[in-house]
Amino acid sequence: xxxxxxxxxxxxxxxxxxxxxxLIDGLDRVLPPGSLTAVVNTGDDFEHWGLHxxxxxxxxxxxxxxxxPEDRGWGIGGDTFEVLGEARRRGVDDxxxxxxxxxxxxxxxxxxxxxxxxxxxxxATLCKALGVERPILPMSDEPCPTTILTRRGEELAFQxxxxxxxxxxxxxxxxxxxxxxxxxxxxxxxNLADLIVICxxxxxxxxxxxxxxTGIKExxxxxxxxxxxxxxxxxxxxxxxxxxxxEIDGRPPSAEAVAxxxxxxxxxxAVHPGDSFEAPYPTLETNVHIQTIDDRVRFAGELIAxxxxxx
Amino acid sequence: xxxxxxxxxxxxxxxxxxxxxxLIDGLDRVLPPGSLTAVVNTGDDFEHWGLHxxxxxxxxxxxxxxxxPEDRGWGIGGDTFEVLGEARRRGVDDxxxxxxxxxxxxxxxxxxxxxxxxxxxxxATLCKALGVERPILPMSDEPCPTTILTRRGEELAFQxxxxxxxxxxxxxxxxxxxxxxxxxxxxxxxNLADLIVICxxxxxxxxxxxxxxTGIKExxxxxxxxxxxxxxxxxxxxxxxxxxxxEIDGRPPSAEAVAxxxxxxxxxxAVHPGDSFEAPYPTLETNVHIQTIDDRVRFAGELIAxxxxxx
Numbered sequence: 087x088x089x090x091x092x093x094x095x096x097x098x099x100x101x102x103x104x105x106x107x108x109l110i111d112g113l114d115r116v117l118p119p120g121s122l123t124a125v126v127n128t129g130d131d132f133e134h135w136g137l138h139x140x141x142x143x144x145x146x147x148x149x150x151x152x153x154x155p156e157d158r159g160w161g162i163g164g165d166t167f168e169v170l171g172e173a174r175r176r177g178v179d180d181x182x183x184x185x186x187x188x189x190x191x192x193x194x195x196x197x198x199x200x201x202x203x204x205x206x207x208x209x210a211t212l213c214k215a216l217g218v219e220r221p222i223l224p225m226s227d228e229p230c231p232t233t234i235l236t237r238r239g240e241e242l243a244f245q246x247x248x249x250x251x252x253x254x255x256x257x258x259x260x261x262x263x264x265x266x267x268x269x270x271x272x273x274x275x276x277n278l279a280d281l282i283v284i285c286x287x288x289x290x291x292x293x294x295x296x297x298x299x300t301g302i303k304e305x306x307x308x309x310x311x312x313x314x315x316x317x318x319x320x321x322x323x324x325x326x327x328x329x330x331x332x333e334i335d336g337r338p339p340s341a342e343a344v345a346x347x348x349x350x351x352x353x354x355x356a357v358h359p360g361d362s363f364e365a366p367y368p369t370l371e372t373n374v375h376i377q378t379i380d381d382r383v384r385f386a387g388e389l390i391a392x393x394x395x396x397x
Numbered sequence: 398x399x400x401x402x403x404x405x406x407x408x409x410x411x412x413x414x415x416x417x418x419x420l421i422d423g424l425d426r427v428l429p430p431g432s433l434t435a436v437v438n439t440g441d442d443f444e445h446w447g448l449h450x451x452x453x454x455x456x457x458x459x460x461x462x463x464x465x466p467e468d469r470g471w472g473i474g475g476d477t478f479e480v481l482g483e484a485r486r487r488g489v490d491d492x493x494x495x496x497x498x499x500x501x502x503x504x505x506x507x508x509x510x511x512x513x514x515x516x517x518x519x520x521a522t523l524c525k526a527l528g529v530e531r532p533i534l535p536m537s538d539e540p541c542p543t544t545i546l547t548r549r550g551e552e553l554a555f556q557x558x559x560x561x562x563x564x565x566x567x568x569x570x571x572x573x574x575x576x577x578x579x580x581x582x583x584x585x586x587x588n589l590a591d592l593i594v595i596c597x598x599x600x601x602x603x604x605x606x607x608x609x610x611t612g613i614k615e616x617x618x619x620x621x622x623x624x625x626x627x628x629x630x631x632x633x634x635x636x637x638x639x640x641x642x643x644e645i646d647g648r649p650p651s652a653e654a655v656a657x658x659x660x661x662x663x664x665x666x667a668v669h670p671g672d673s674f675e676a677p678y679p680t681l682e683t684n685v686h687i688q689t690i691d692d693r694v695r696f697a698g699e700l701i702a703x704x705x706x707x708x
Binding site for chain 1: 447479488504
């Protein structure tokens with residue numbers, strides 16, 4: 087890997103929700119201040135109760151703030167649900183679980199954006215209030231809605247498919263909407279990066295939305311890039327990825343299938359023990375299941391050391 | 398009083414917050430279904446946290462739904478404040494107390510109105526979800542902001558003056574903003590009314606905003622109208638009214654001062670024992686302090702009986 091001294095190392099992590107957030111947290115803990123930028127999927131963003139909700143940005147922000155729950159992949163740990171309970175009593179649409187503390191994020195994001203602030207600016211303000219100093223950049227300031235196309239011919243907004251329909255409808259394809267524009271901040275971060283990390287997120291609905299934006303794939307291709315497999319022993323740690331690989335790409339879910347999806351972008355790949363395959367680039371085989379803080383730190387350290395040795 | 402049989406009696410109550418809400422609740426309990434319409438001040442409406450808040454509409458709605466607290470003049474009894482607590486922790490503007498259950502009202506009002514529904518339609522939907530059947534009509538579907546002009550020359554939105562500044566800044570005058578238009582529903586209710594009741598609300602900031610809308614005063618003048626004094630023994634039951642009478646009209650606070658404010662609109666007036674004065678219309682002297690449900694029912698019954706005897 088090219089790039090400066092440890093203090094000068096610039097890392098950009100492309101991420102979706104939980105898996106991405108945990109790796110970013112690990113990287114955040116092992117890299118010196120000023121070296122990490124997270125570029126986060128906003129294809130899942132949607133409006134609910136009139137509020138702008140950014141599930142992946144929030145998961146990354148809450149994880150870095152130490153607020154994410156241990157036992158589920160959304161919201162704030164120990165949150166209460168008084169507002170949701172009242173909404174239910176009044177017969178209001180309640181399929182999306184909004185905690186009371188979590189709600190403050192959506193209220194103030196919505197207010198700031200209706201006052202003309204960009205999602206990038208708003209995310210920075212929200213992060214600051216929670217003591218999160220490392221930059222978390224939305225992949226775009228424009229709406230980029232991800233639509234799930236089902237085998238039965240339905241078209242569903244991603245969160246509706248995932249949460250309301252519990253990811254039960256087989257997927258035929260995924261459509262990435264919007265203008266396709268990223269932001270100046272993302273472009274600058276990519277241009278300055280010594281290393282790009284593709285987090286262990288769902289390639290179809292977390293990473294593809296980012297890579298599909300104008301200029302991103304080209305910028306990533308110019309840099310040393312390592313990905314982390316989100317498939318462990320043929321199974322996804324969380325979420326609907328395993329089924330999607332079969333349904334969309336028609337192959338069994340595996341670390342290799344995910345790597346094939348990223349085609350020529352990879353300069354290195356981290357997989358779980360037993361998941362290695364014959365790859366045209368170096369592979370780091372180690373425990374990539376990073377639930378605890380210790381696991382995150384251990385794995386992030388291994389990943390950075392691995393990336394440093396790449397040509 | 399003219400007007401039909403008891404079953405055909407149409408009563409329109411003009412009201413602001415707590416005092417008005419309690420009288421409306423009493424009238425609601427003694428009048429047959431279909432006979433009562435509340436026309437409620439919206440001059441206090443304001444935006445907070447990006448939400449459309451209608452303090453007086455909510456106070457009336459919560460009171461009729463049996464949700465209003467006994468011990469304070471706003472919100473829902475027994476409400477929790479998880480969202481507010483989190484907003485405080487994040488350094489967000491927290492001068493206006495929003496409970497968690499209360500918040501559902503503001504969220505769904507804001508969402509409905511940003512989707513093109515009028516405040517009148519939205520209020521009906523909110524009431525229905527809380528089981529409130531009697532019509533509660535906002536005085537207008539347009540913004541009609543009440544501004545407090547202080548002796549020191551400041552101009553403050555009403556809720557800022559009342560809540561943020563705790564009504565501590567002496568008032569020189571009150572300005573009623575907006576287009577001055579009422580709604581078709583209010584005009585129809587007034588035209589059909591056999592009796593108008595001016596509730597024991599603050600004349601400057603609760604009743605004047607209603608009476609100042611185009612055509613309202615003229616419509617009220619055509620109907621038998623009774624008012625209920627909001628001043629008891631020289632003191633307001635609640636809120637800043639007593640000081641405002643001195644500051645704006647330059648006279649000591651009294652039931653008579655409020656009646657004088659309504660000039661020629663009154664055909665009858667209800668005052669607290671000891672508050673009678675020489676009036677050009679019949680006066681009902683009785684306990685007008687109506688905190689409990691029993692008091693509300695007792696007083697509403699007396700008021701209707703008194704109004705029936707008016708010419």
